[in-house]
Amino acid sequence: MNSVKRYVRIWWKLTMSSFMISLLSRFNAVVFFAGKFLRFLFFLVFLLTVFTRTESLAGYTGSQMIFFYLSFNLIDTVTQLLFREVYRFRPLIVSGDFDFALVKPMSPLLRVLVGGADPLDLGMLPFYISAVIYMAGRLGYVSGINIVFYVLLLVNGLIISTGFHILVLALGILATEVDHAIMIFRDVINMGRIPTDLYHEPLRSVLTFVLPVGLMMTFPAKAFMGLLSPWMILFSFVLGLLFIVLCLKAWRFALSQYSSASS
Amino acid sequence: MIQTNIVMILLAFAALIMGMILFFYFSLLLSYMGFWTPDVWAPRFLSFVFAEFFTGALFPLDILSAPLYFVSQSLPFFYFIYFPLKVYLGQLSSLAIIQGFFVGLLWTVGLWGFARIVWTQGLRAYTAEGK
Numbered sequence: 001m002n003s004v005k006r007y008v009r010i011w012w013k014l015t016m017s018s019f020m021i022s023l024l025s026r027f028n029a030v031v032f033f034a035g036k037f038l039r040f041l042f043f044l045v046f047l048l049t050v051f052t053r054t055e056s057l058a059g060y061t062g063s064q065m066i067f068f069y070l071s072f073n074l075i076d077t078v079t080q081l082l083f084r085e086v087y088r089f090r091p092l093i094v095s096g097d098f099d100f101a102l103v104k105p106m107s108p109l110l111r112v113l114v115g116g117a118d119p120l121d122l123g124m125l126p127f128y129i130s131a132v133i134y135m136a137g138r139l140g141y142v143s144g145i146n147i148v149f150y151v152l153l154l155v156n157g158l159i160i161s162t163g164f165h166i167l168v169l170a171l172g173i174l175a176t177e178v179d180h181a182i183m184i185f186r187d188v189i190n191m192g193r194i195p196t197d198l199y200h201e202p203l204r205s206v207l208t209f210v211l212p213v214g215l216m217m218t219f220p221a222k223a224f225m226g227l228l229s230p231w232m233i234l235f236s237f238v239l240g241l242l243f244i245v246l247c248l249k250a251w252r253f254a255l256s257q258y259s260s261a262s263s
Numbered sequence: 264m265i266q267t268n269i270v271m272i273l274l275a276f277a278a279l280i281m282g283m284i285l286f287f288y289f290s291l292l293l294s295y296m297g298f299w300t301p302d303v304w305a306p307r308f309l310s311f312v313f314a315e316f317f318t319g320a321l322f323p324l325d326i327l328s329a330p331l332y333f334v335s336q337s338l339p340f341f342y343f344i345y346f347p348l349k350v351y352l353g354q355l356s357s358l359a360i361i362q363g364f365f366v367g368l369l370w371t372v373g374l375w376g377f378a379r380i381v382w383t384q385g386l387r388a389y390t391a392e393g394k
Binding site: 025027028029031032034035038039042043045046049050052053 | 300302304305306308309311312313315316321322326327328331
């Protein structure tokens with residue numbers, strides 16, 4: 001318990017430092033924030049434009065598609081808010097500065113995974129949460145069990161996302177490669193802006209079970225709409241758990257292979 | 264669809280080259296911001312957001328509403344991907360192709376000229392920084 005308290009305090013201090021660094025340049029902060037909002041808006045305009053020409057896509061109405069898109073943004077934003085430090089991992093490895101994280105009396109994984117939260121994503125979060133609640137109310141599937149499954153599957157999505165970021169860190173140690181791996185991750189994840197049911201086979205199965213984008217992004221909204229069987233919900237949790245265990249094993253293996261670099 | 268008309272293929276190739284030159288000068292101008300501010304990544308990110316939407320890489324621009332389509336046509340992004348693809352697909356009239364090349368070339372010359380001015384001004388503003 002004391003250890004958890006200690007880590008929460010460390011995370012809080014690291015987060016505050018990261019926020020101060022990020023907000024040092026107001027110009028940067030404003031432009032980034034505007035970019036994030038416009039990115040959301042442009043894709044929404046695209047979805048709305050598509051639904052001016054058709055009633056439904058793969059059986060989903062316009063409101064349902066927007067709910068999928070909002071759920072995607074919610075998970076994606078929390079992920080980027082928490083794991084921004086992963087994007088800065090490569091310089092630590094190639095300069096040898098990762099040694100400083102290893103010698104500290106704390107988990108190095110915590111330091112490099114969540115040691116630099118992004119305040120700009122935090123700024124977008126209240127907007128997405130409000131929009132999800134509003135759209136959920138409009139869809140009319142609101143019931144206790146649907147909300148519980150939705151929230152639990154969102155958490156499951158975050159766990160899978162955590163696993164992906166741990167894998168990127170492990171790859172960073174083994175191959176000093178982070179930037180491109182995270183770009184590939186971002187591109188794959190962006191395929192979850194629309195429900196994975198819209199893709200043809202075998203891509204749909206790959207996106208659902210191999211690269212579990214569907215589990216992360218599509219399943220929470222489907223569970224909320226009552227479109228997911230209890231077995232699939234259970235399967236999602238088992239796969240999420242299995243995935244994070246494997247990613248942690250990969251991290252431990254990578255750490256055992258780490259050899260410091262001189263600066 | 265595979266285009267078999269050699270004229271269309273050549274025109275699409277020319278439009279693609281024009282798009283590449285346009286993108287080069289657009290990207291160069293963004294980099295020149297480094298003369299005045301170290302914060303060059305944020306404007307670049309914003310440009311990616313605009314480019315993703317207005318180049319037609321995400322979806323065909325002609326599904327947009329008429330006012331938005333007009334806005335997209337007025338921007339250089341239109342000539343990065345959408346215009347070469349439409350030429351390749353043979354979905355533009357001869358007049359629209361001539362018009363597209365004319366506006367695209369205007370953008371190219373404009374961005375080239377602007378990049379030269381910004382480069383000259385940037386060199387004057389440049390100050391070396393220690394590490």
